[in-house]
Amino acid sequence: xxxxxxxxxxxxxxxxxxxxxxxxxxxxxxxxxxxxxxxxxxxxxxxxxxxxxxxxxxxxxxxxxxxxxxxxxxxxxxxxxxxxxxxxxxxxxxxxxxxxxxxxxxxxxxxxxxxxxxxxxxxxxxxxxxxxxxxxxxxxxxxxxxxxxxxxxxxxxxxxxxxxxxxxxxxxxxxxxxxxxxxxxxxxxxxxxxxxxxxxxxxxxxxxxxxxxxxxxxxxxxxxxxxxxxxxxxxxxxxxxxxxxxxxxxxxxxxxxxxxxxxxxxxxxxxxxxxxxxxxxxxxxxxxxxxxxxxxxxxxxxxxxxxxxxxxxxxxxxxxxxxxxxxxxxxxxxxxxxxx
Amino acid sequence: xxxxxxxxxxxxxxxxxxxxxxxxxxxxxxxxxxxxxxxxxxxxxxxxxxxxxxxxxxxxxxxxxxxxxxxxxxxxxxxxxxxxxxxxxxxxxxxxxxxxxxxxxxxxxxxxxxxxxxxxxxxxxxxxxxxxxxxxxxxxxxxxxxxxxxxxxxxxxxxxxxxxxxxxxxxxxxxxxxxxxxxxxxxxxxxxxxxxxxxxxxxxxxxxxxxxxxxxxxxxxxxxxxxxxxxxxxxxxxxxxxxxxxxxxxxxxxxxxxxxxxxxxxxxxxxxxxxxxxxxxxxxxxxxxxxxxxxxxxxxxxxxxxxxxxxxxxxxxxxxxxxxxxxxxxxxxxxxxxxx
Numbered sequence: 001x002x003x004x005x006x007x008x009x010x011x012x013x014x015x016x017x018x019x020x021x022x023x024x025x026x027x028x029x030x031x032x033x034x035x036x037x038x039x040x041x042x043x044x045x046x047x048x049x050x051x052x053x054x055x056x057x058x059x060x061x062x063x064x065x066x067x068x069x070x071x072x073x074x075x076x077x078x079x080x081x082x083x084x085x086x087x088x089x090x091x092x093x094x095x096x097x098x099x100x101x102x103x104x105x106x107x108x109x110x111x112x113x114x115x116x117x118x119x120x121x122x123x124x125x126x127x128x129x130x131x132x133x134x135x136x137x138x139x140x141x142x143x144x145x146x147x148x149x150x151x152x153x154x155x156x157x158x159x160x161x162x163x164x165x166x167x168x169x170x171x172x173x174x175x176x177x178x179x180x181x182x183x184x185x186x187x188x189x190x191x192x193x194x195x196x197x198x199x200x201x202x203x204x205x206x207x208x209x210x211x212x213x214x215x216x217x218x219x220x221x222x223x224x225x226x227x228x229x230x231x232x233x234x235x236x237x238x239x240x241x242x243x244x245x246x247x248x249x250x251x252x253x254x255x256x257x258x259x260x261x262x263x264x265x266x267x268x269x270x271x272x273x274x275x276x277x278x279x280x281x282x283x284x285x286x287x288x289x290x291x292x293x294x295x296x297x298x299x300x301x302x303x304x305x306x307x308x309x310x311x312x313x314x315x316x317x318x319x320x321x322x323x324x325x326x327x328x329x330x331x332x333x334x335x336x337x338x339x340x
Numbered sequence: 341x342x343x344x345x346x347x348x349x350x351x352x353x354x355x356x357x358x359x360x361x362x363x364x365x366x367x368x369x370x371x372x373x374x375x376x377x378x379x380x381x382x383x384x385x386x387x388x389x390x391x392x393x394x395x396x397x398x399x400x401x402x403x404x405x406x407x408x409x410x411x412x413x414x415x416x417x418x419x420x421x422x423x424x425x426x427x428x429x430x431x432x433x434x435x436x437x438x439x440x441x442x443x444x445x446x447x448x449x450x451x452x453x454x455x456x457x458x459x460x461x462x463x464x465x466x467x468x469x470x471x472x473x474x475x476x477x478x479x480x481x482x483x484x485x486x487x488x489x490x491x492x493x494x495x496x497x498x499x500x501x502x503x504x505x506x507x508x509x510x511x512x513x514x515x516x517x518x519x520x521x522x523x524x525x526x527x528x529x530x531x532x533x534x535x536x537x538x539x540x541x542x543x544x545x546x547x548x549x550x551x552x553x554x555x556x557x558x559x560x561x562x563x564x565x566x567x568x569x570x571x572x573x574x575x576x577x578x579x580x581x582x583x584x585x586x587x588x589x590x591x592x593x594x595x596x597x598x599x600x601x602x603x604x605x606x607x608x609x610x611x612x613x614x615x616x617x618x619x620x621x622x623x624x625x626x627x628x629x630x631x632x633x634x635x636x637x638x639x640x641x642x643x644x645x646x647x648x649x650x651x652x653x654x655x656x657x658x659x660x661x662x663x664x665x666x667x668x669x670x671x672x673x674x675x676x677x678x679x680x
Contacts, residue, residue, distance in 0.1 A: 093462040
């Protein structure tokens with residue numbers, strides 16, 4: 001997908017330029033102030049799949065093939081800064097020490113301030129708040145008709161609020177895992193960027209509906225892929241700890257599928273590591289093997305494939321245009337197969 | 341000031357209505373979700389001086405005496421929700437357990453969740469983030485000309501960012517206390533609300549300048565009053581711990597004035613309690629007495645009075661109108677004399 005590589009470089013360049021100006025403005029305010037911007041910069045520019053910008057761009061092109069794609073670059077950058085804000089806060093809440101192959105922001109700031117965990121966490125929360133303000137700045141930038149502005153604002157607000165509730169449900173270990181995931185991830189990964197693309201592209205109602213019909217199954221598929229990676233993924237590729245979901249005792253779709261299928265004896269190696277942060281490599285390997293043996297891995301992969309197919313099918317309705325439709329299809333296929 | 345009491349009830353009513361609708365919407369999303377809204381509601385509706393709405397309202401009336409004051413009610417409510425968000429986050433960062441005569445949000449949520457401090461803090465951060473999103477929703481509500489919208493957005497963004505940097509400097513105990521206070525408090529207490537009133541009232545440049553010339557000395561005076569209350573204030577009135585600034589070892593204007601004036605012997609009782617969270621009532625009384633004896637209290641009060649006079653003088657320039665000018669003068673006088 002050459003378009004995706006090109007889009008990434010456009011968005012990265014915009015983020016780098018925006019944050020560099022923000023850092024210089026902070027330096028004029030107070031000598032200490034750039035530290036927060038640097039924290040935001042480091043995490044934002046260090047990798048990241050730029051998936052949400054890609055979804056936004058493809059949706060925009062599917063509804064407005066004749067408009068200039070440059071119109072959505074600021075909104076794409078805003079989505080990345082919204083993500084930076086959420087990742088910074090969530091990593092502290094979830095006590096994750098690593099992110100995108102480097103130290104999580106609260107950990108980096110703690111280490112930069114003599115190991116003071118409370119100060120590091122406080123500065124990280126502020127860095128997240130700054131990223132949130134920056135996201136608002138970018139999403140409201142540009143001259144648009146008032147009704148387009150309003151739609152964009154409403155989508156962004158809804159996304160922001162849903163993801164707050166989703167993280168709350170995650171912290172409370174709610175029993176409704178699917179609702180939690182829908183709010184926490186689905187909202188700002190798929191529905192949000194698709195709705196933004198629709199709003200910015202002045203989509204018809206039918207086009208918006210088609211995009212959302214594409215997003216719903218794909219959001220679920222995305223989460224299943226996350227579950228597979230969180231259990232079977234390789235730390236080198238994902239940048240997250242190997243089998244982190246098992247160690248954290250997360251009730252992923254894999255665990256649900258295993259419990260439907262396995263006997264107590266078959267599930268014993270799985271239950272032995274579930275929630276055990278210190279489980280060793282042999283125990284993890286045995287738990288993975290159990291998930292394969294009872295057919296849980298295959299079941300989740302099959303469901304993922306069905307959902308991806310449903311998403312792609314939705315693209316033929318509603319009067320969506322090329323080249324956006326092809327981009328959205330390529331994204332759906334890539335999301336199902338991604339290894340990070 | 342009957343107008344102030346009326347304004348408070350209008351703003352309170354708007355906040356109560358808005359947050360109640362938000363809570364009901366959250367309940368439709370997930371059974372756990374209203375807890376965050378309730379935390380925001382409890383703190384927002386529990387007292388609060390509604391000072392920022394008053395400044396905004398008075399500024400608006402001083403530049404647009406013929407416009408309907410109802411136009412700024414949503415912006416006034418947005419200022420209160422911005423403050424709620426900042427108070428929630430700051431109280432956790434500063435480890436304050438009380439706010440507005442009740443438990444700080446992180447403390448209340450910790451206690452509601454079996455004493456789990458990390459969970460309570462995480463939920464409090466989320467409640468703050470929700471309040472921030474609500475503030476954005478209210479500040480961008482309403483149909484306005486695009487250029488007014490842009491000014492409003494820019495003021496709000498600047499306020500939000502400056503207050504983040506101000507809190508950062510506070511956490512880092514920067515030596516430039518005046519810059520910290522200007523960013524942390526001055527920005528969203530005076531300059532922000534005044535600039536918002538100017539933007540919403542379509543102020544001329546001369547009017548905006550006059551409002552800002554009123555705000556600058558008053559911001560400094562406001563901080564001095566805060567310093568006096570943080571040392572000499574009564575917990576029953578302020579809702580904050582008695583002599584909290586002394587116990588926290590804050591380098592307030594009072595400490596600066598005392599060190600300029602006192603001998604080591606005179607300052608000994610002060611230095612004995614500064615930064616001692618466990619200082620007893622007798623030690624606090626002796627430290628206060630030292631501040632009076634060396635003339636530090638009188639010096640700060642004199643400076644406060646001078647600054648208030650300068651603020652009031654600025655109101656006669658720039659073509660500001662009644663009744664806004666009288667309101668702004670009354671607010672300046674009340675701020676200098678407030679006991680909470």
